[in-house]
Every structure is written in structure tokens, then in C-alpha cells.
Amino acid sequence: MHHSSTDFLIIGGGILGAATAWALAQRVPAGARIRLVEAGMVSTATTSQAAALLTRVRPDPAMAAMVAQTFAAIDELNSVLDEPLPLRQVGSLHLATDETGRDYLQQTANTARQLGLASDRLSADQIRSLSPWLEPGSDGTALFVAEDGYMDPVQLAQGYLTAARRLGVEVIQNCRVERLLVEQGRAVGVETPKGQTHAETIICCAGPWSAALLAQYGISMAMAPVRSHYWISEANPKLFPVNSPMVILPDINAYARPEVGGLLFGLRDKQAVYGDASNLPEDIHGYLFNCDPDGWDCLEAGYSSLSGVFPALEQVGIAHYISGISSYTPDGKPLLGTTELPGLLVASGCSGGGIALSGGIGRMLAEIALGRDPFTDVKPFRVDRFGQVDSFSEAFRIQCALARSQKISG
Structure with missing residues (x-):
């Protein structure tokens, strides 16, 4: 039986x-209660659709610090979980x-x-050796960042949750938050089909559904659901070795990794x-955007450029x-921290970078929730x-x- 109240x-x-x-559970005072409420099954919505490129090099120092914290979180999780997380570095x-x-x-x-990250220029032969499918051509030049990687996003999310549960976090699935409870101008809880729960602090991490939920309380989430899609080729281990690197193609706004x-x-x-955002289905699996729903127009538009470096x-x-939803902001940076409604914090608008930023976002939100100074600058994410x-x-x-269309990095 669930308690009708919790601290967080x-x-x-x-x-x-x-x-x-997980970050909050590591930092709260002894005896503090944390409850996570998920509308469906944990990590099966937008998280499950991510390509999950973990690239460390970010022009904004705060963003770079967030990604560095994710790598640190993975190392720490590996020290407490029964099985190491499948990071492909x-x-x-x-x-x-x-x-x-x-x-x-x-x-x-x-x-x-x-x-402080190493990066090396590569010759054409080195490029072909690392990625046999990739043809740099006579004008191609490449940079290699050895410390980057990728991993299954669901397994990372499950890793966070397994560690959080061991620290006492209560996880409730198939329980959609229908509205917030507000008293005297402060968020004091939520209402779900299973009843009301009061809380001292509420942290909204509801992805693209956050905008419609919070708009009811005058909170404008400056983000929109934007298509994020990719294709997976047929298997060919010789052409696509499992240990080959992720590839970022800035000139054609493309990326690739083994799968x-x-x-x-x-x-x-x-x-x-x-x-x-006001008309998203509860279950996004099978959801298609009304423009170019199967991605053929996009593939056709980029085919000539892509086949030039990927002749196979x-x-x-x-x-x-795979067609998924990413919550994009105009500047491509997430929306994190306090809101104009006391008692309510948010984390959303990750603009396709939520997996890579997750460890940093978790830590930042935990520190803000506990009234501590965040480990990195929060101003870029207000x-x-x-x-x-x-x-x-x-x-x-x-x-x-357009913030997504103009993105050229990983």
C-alpha cells in the first residue's frame, strides 16, 4: 500500500x-522519502527511441560538464550494480x-x-580501417575523439533505477499524473487515477508531455516535439565491425554508429x-508525424550526400x-531547475541529448531540490x-x- 505523501x-x-x-537518493538526509511515478512502464517511451550518442566535446562548458558527469555516473553505477553497463567506448x-x-x-x-580530451587527425587509410563502410574521398579529413561512446539507453535508465531502488526509492508504474495539486500558490502534490499524493518537492521529468501538463498552471515550457529518426541497415559485420567508432558527418547533418x-x-x-505538444498520444509507439511519416522524403533528400561517403x-x-520524438528548445539546450510555481522543478527540452546529459541533469536537479549550489552553471538552462x-x-x-535541422554535431 502506498503512502499518501512523500518528500520528493x-x-x-x-x-x-x-x-x-538515483542522484537524489544519494544525497537526501536519512529517512527522506522519494517516489517516482511513471505513466506506463519505465524507460519505454522516448528513452527507448534514442540513438544514445555520448559525445563529450560540447562548445558550452556547462553542457560538457553535464556529459562528463554522465560518464562519471556510469563508472559509479558499475561499482554498485551486479552487472556492468554496456558502454561501448x-x-x-x-x-x-x-x-x-x-x-x-x-x-x-x-x-x-x-x-583536456585527446583528439587526433586521421588519414584516409586510418578512416577506412576504423570504419570500412566510410569513404572519405580525396577532400575528406577527419578528427577522432577516443573517449566518446554509446550505449543502450534503456539499459542505462534501468541502471539508474536499479541503483535508486536499492537506496529506497519507490517506483510506481502505469500511473499517469493527471494534474498537479496547488495550494496557496504552491505545488503540493499530484493527482493520478490511483489517488492523490502530497509532496514537499515535485520534479517533472515527463518529456514532451510536460508542456501540456504544466501549461494548466501558467508555466510555459519553451520546447516543441520534433521528429528525431534513424534507420538501421541489415547486418554486415565485415562492413560494420562492432568496435568501429560512431561517425559524425557535419556537412550532411548525419550521424551513424554500429548496431x-x-x-x-x-x-x-x-x-x-x-x-x-497539446495533442500527443499517451503511447507514442507507432506515432507518426503528419509530414513525411515514413521518412522517405528525408532519406531521398539526403541520399546523394550520404551515399557519397557511404557508397555501400x-x-x-x-x-x-525508427521515428521518435525529441523535445527541442530554440537554442538546443535543456530546460532545467526551478519554475515560477514554488515547489515545482522541471527537467526537459533536452534537444536530442538527454541520454548523454542524464548524469549531469540528475545531479543538478538533486542539488537544486536540496537547496545546494549546483556543480555547474545553471544559467544556460533556466x-x-x-x-x-x-x-x-x-x-x-x-x-x-529548425534548431534540430541546423544541428551538425553528434
Whole structure:
């Protein structure tokens, strides 16, 4: 039987809710109660659709600190879990084929140096040796960052939750939060089909559903649901070795990594594809955007550029197409921290980087919830940094979708 109150209540059991639960459980005073409430089954919504590239080099120092904290969290989880997490630390290979990409490579190398990360220029032969499917051409140049990696996002989320449960966190599944309880201008709990729960602090990690939930209380979440999609090729272990690196292709807004003997590759839409946060289904599996729902237009638009560096694309079959939802903000940075409603914190708007940022976001939210100074600068992520916006308007949703279309990094 569940208690009708708790000290900390986390809405959402995806990667951010899971990371926050674990970080909070490590820091709360003895006897403090933490409850996580998930609408469906934990880590099965947007988390399960992520490509999960863990790239350390970020131009914003606070973002870089967040990713570094995720790697630290993985190391710490491995010391307490029965089985180590399946981190594939294969490095990232950044290939440029024109001047824009070469500028990006130089900026990445400079930032890596500032962060104390090693990066190396690669010859064409080295590129082909690391990634046999990749053809750099005569003008191609590449940078390799050895400390980057990727992993299964569901297993990372489950790792956070397993460790959190061992520290006493209560996890309730199949229990959708329908509304917040507000008394005298303060959030004091939530209402679900299973009843009401009161809490001293509420942390909303409900992903793209956060916008509609919180709009009822005058909180404008400056983000929109934007399509994030990728394809997985048929298996070909010789062409796609399991230990080959992730590949970032800045000139064609694409990325790739090994996936069960095949190649997972993503293209960012040149034409903005977005949804309506006020009209999202409870279960997003099978959800398709109304523009180019099967991704063929996007693949066709990027096919010529992609096949130039991936000539085997002409022969390798496509085994799977995954279309998911990412919550994008206009500047591509998450919305984290306090809101104008006392008692309510949020973590959302990760703009396709939630897996890589998860450890840092969890720690930051835990520190804010406990009234401590966050380990890195919170200003770039303030929820109110865009002012009052209409996050459901067509113009704003296009603005958020363009943030994805113009993204060239991993």
C-alpha cells in the first residue's frame, strides 16, 4: 500500500527521471522519502527511441560538464550494480568533406583541448580501417575523439533505477499524473487515477508531455516535439565491425554508429517536422508525424550526400526505421531547475541529448531540490530564459524544429 505523501515526487520514469531519482537518493538526509511515478512502464517511451550518442566535446562548458558527469555516473553505477553497463567506448570519428565541416573539426579540436580530451587527425587509410563502410574521398579529413561512446539507453535508465531502488526509492508504474495539486500558490502534490499524493518537492521529468501538463498552471515550457529518426541497415559485420567508432558527418547533418551487426544512421530533416505538444498520444509507439511519416522524403533528400561517403548504401538493405520524438528548445539546450510555481522543478527540452546529459541533469536537479549550489552553471538552462512564449503556436514550433535541422554535431 502506498503512502499518501512523500518528500520528493518525480513525474516520469524515462532517463531523466531515473537519473534524478538515483542522484537524489544519494544525497537526501536519512529517512527522506522519494517516489517516482511513471505513466506506463519505465524507460519505454522516448528513452527507448534514442540513438544514445555520448559525445563529450560540447562548445558550452556547462553542457560538457553535464556529459562528463554522465560518464562519471556510469563508472559509479558499475561499482554498485551486479552487472556492468554496456558502454561501448569506441570513440567518435568526425568526417568533414567541405569548408563548413573543416571549420567544425577545428572548433571541435580546440574545444577538446580546452576540456583536456585527446583528439587526433586521421588519414584516409586510418578512416577506412576504423570504419570500412566510410569513404572519405580525396577532400575528406577527419578528427577522432577516443573517449566518446554509446550505449543502450534503456539499459542505462534501468541502471539508474536499479541503483535508486536499492537506496529506497519507490517506483510506481502505469500511473499517469493527471494534474498537479496547488495550494496557496504552491505545488503540493499530484493527482493520478490511483489517488492523490502530497509532496514537499515535485520534479517533472515527463518529456514532451510536460508542456501540456504544466501549461494548466501558467508555466510555459519553451520546447516543441520534433521528429528525431534513424534507420538501421541489415547486418554486415565485415562492413560494420562492432568496435568501429560512431561517425559524425557535419556537412550532411548525419550521424551513424554500429548496431547489432548493422549500421544505425540518422539524417536531420531539412524541412522542419514537428508535432503538437497539446495533442500527443499517451503511447507514442507507432506515432507518426503528419509530414513525411515514413521518412522517405528525408532519406531521398539526403541520399546523394550520404551515399557519397557511404557508397555501400546502394547495396545494403534497410532493416528498420525508427521515428521518435525529441523535445527541442530554440537554442538546443535543456530546460532545467526551478519554475515560477514554488515547489515545482522541471527537467526537459533536452534537444536530442538527454541520454548523454542524464548524469549531469540528475545531479543538478538533486542539488537544486536540496537547496545546494549546483556543480555547474545553471544559467544556460533556466526555464524562463526565453521569456513568456506560446509553445503551442505554429511559429514557435517551427523555431524549435529548425534548431534540430541546423544541428551538425553528434
